[in-house]
Amino acid sequence: MEFTPLLLMLSVLMIPSEAAQTAVSLRVSPSRSQFFKYESVSLSCEDQGSSAGGRVRRNTTKRWLEACPADWGVATAGSLCSIQDTFPHDTGVYWCESESGEHSHAVDITVHDGAVILESPVLPVNEGQAVTLRCRYQTPPSDLTAAFYKDGSLVRTEAAEEMTIPAVSTSDAGLYRCSNSELGGSPESWLAVRAPPPSPTSPPAPLLSLPRLLCSILVSLPYLVVTVLLLERCCRSKGVCSAAKCDEEELY
Template sequence: MKMMSSSHSFVAPDLCDSNLPRSTLTVTPDSPVFTGERVSLKCVIESNRDWRQRNGLTYDQRSYWTYYQTHVWRYEWNKDSVKLQSSDRYTVNTDTLTIRAVTTSDEGQYTCRGQRDERPNSSQSSSVSLSVKGVSPSVSLVVRPSRSQHFSSDSLSLSCEDQTNSSGWTVRRYTDRNTENCSKLTGSTCRLVSLNTSDSGVYWCQSESGEKSHRLNIIVHDGDVILESSVDPVIEGHTLTLHCLHRSTNSSILRADFYKDGSLVQNQTTGEMIITNVSKSDEGFYYCKTERGQSPHSWISVREKKENHSDLDQHLDGDVVLESSVDPVIEGHTLTLHCLHRSTNSSILRADFYKDGSLVQNQTTGEMIITTVSKSDEGFYYCKTERGQSPHSWISVREKKENHADLDQHLVSGPHIILGFLLAACPYLLATVVLLYKCYRARVPSTEDQSQYAVTEEET
């Protein structure tokens, strides 16, 4: 078919599949992903200019084809040739499909298709395969401070911590559609001294062979208010604690409103929100709002609780777990760790214990005891035996409060018991001393009188 304009002539191409605008489907983060992660698929359709150039079309402002630049594409998403709709798990927002917490059932072939009312009226992408793994590799991406939102100009450290050896792992990130190594990388640790909003993005660890850890979403905010929440998923039945922090103090704001998925869930109370028994329905986007400003949104993921002992730590399916307290340890108290085996659920006779990747106790019993805990004992611990190795567990150490209530409640070591006994016995000891002194004074005059009497009698 030929069409003529007053100044140019051109031939409209036959709109077969090869001549249709091209669609490119991208997945973030890269496949494979791990269960519980948030996955986004984006459909990018070739621009009109690129499409015309590829098909050898020429035109001027009065040409036939310029009219169709203004028509908006409608997007259709398919998984294994089945059309996807928005649901509790999927969010379809024009050119982006979001899977909130991916599972192995989400594995498959995904395609996107663009449609509009005028020619060229369709665009079909090639299929993209999504692979989902149930268990993350042994390496962990550790964030300090351990939260997903951070103030600009603050400092942040991200480390690849492997259960055996962290060498060969690199911190990678995805920001503004670019995948790159962390710019401030030293070994397997990325240190960002003065954060900028451009540092916001998805971070993970990657080995030289291409193996990847779980991903963490980091948000850098230049406002005055952020939401403090755990970077890791919350386990069903556990407690979720959120704090609304202000830049000037980095501590909880006295009064704040908390929102979930845009709806108010806690109104003008303290700067803290606690959900004591978390369920899957608590999963969603949270933020807080105060008179000083509003925090960014953070996605809180809830992971299903596994009914076995290995869920005590990082819920992996190995044969060895590290038994430790879920609560912080108080400075000066005793910390006891046990290396447990699945078959017996009791301490293994011989085990090595590691802290932050370094050996701290070598081939002794399956128990490790730190009698007087200090802040320097805080860190990631795991144990290793001939039968396997446990996941990492973060041991938090809380500062001891110097008040009487804290003494009564927490201090139970020998010196404190002795001191308490002496303080309680002081009144009785004092009374005894006074009585002895009075008895002594009463006996002195009596002795002098007897001496005088004896001398007088002798003279006589």
């Protein structure tokens, strides 16, 4: 069974979004999303709130919510987990879970039993950053020319087996793959592009718009009028009482 983008999306939905994540993060070495069969890959967890790091977990097409090293991989040191010989069934979604149950971002790792893979960033890249996609061959062909595709459409063909996007934007996010006329094509991998946070120099938004301000005044006006009338009545009552008291004192 092939690890499809739909399965990846369903798997990621089971993991808390980035908005709910904390300081725990996942590191992949080598830092790419595709591997040839029998290659090795190391995954480690980093948690700024704890020296323990965390535990690497994964969802694959075979099993879900597997933990390293209980169900797969070898724990070499602390929170570092390694797969010495990868197989296609290791294809899946990987993430870190801290001791308190918090989750990191999730990454998609594909193990390809073929002759061509696409080297692409395994983690989201920042908008404006230069990104290089490389067509990697298990055995170099006589013609290194590679064609690069995004979301099924040809982007361009490069003779140097790599394509560089000088400054990525959010519109560059998508599913990429590459192919060679002699060796065939690679699987698809998702390139995630992260938009920059709002500029701190931008003027702050008004706390209250003019229509809402007028509405608030109109709503408060009746209460203000009633309060003024009550105060006036109270003052008049006190004035009458004071005058009566003065007349009474004069009689004595």
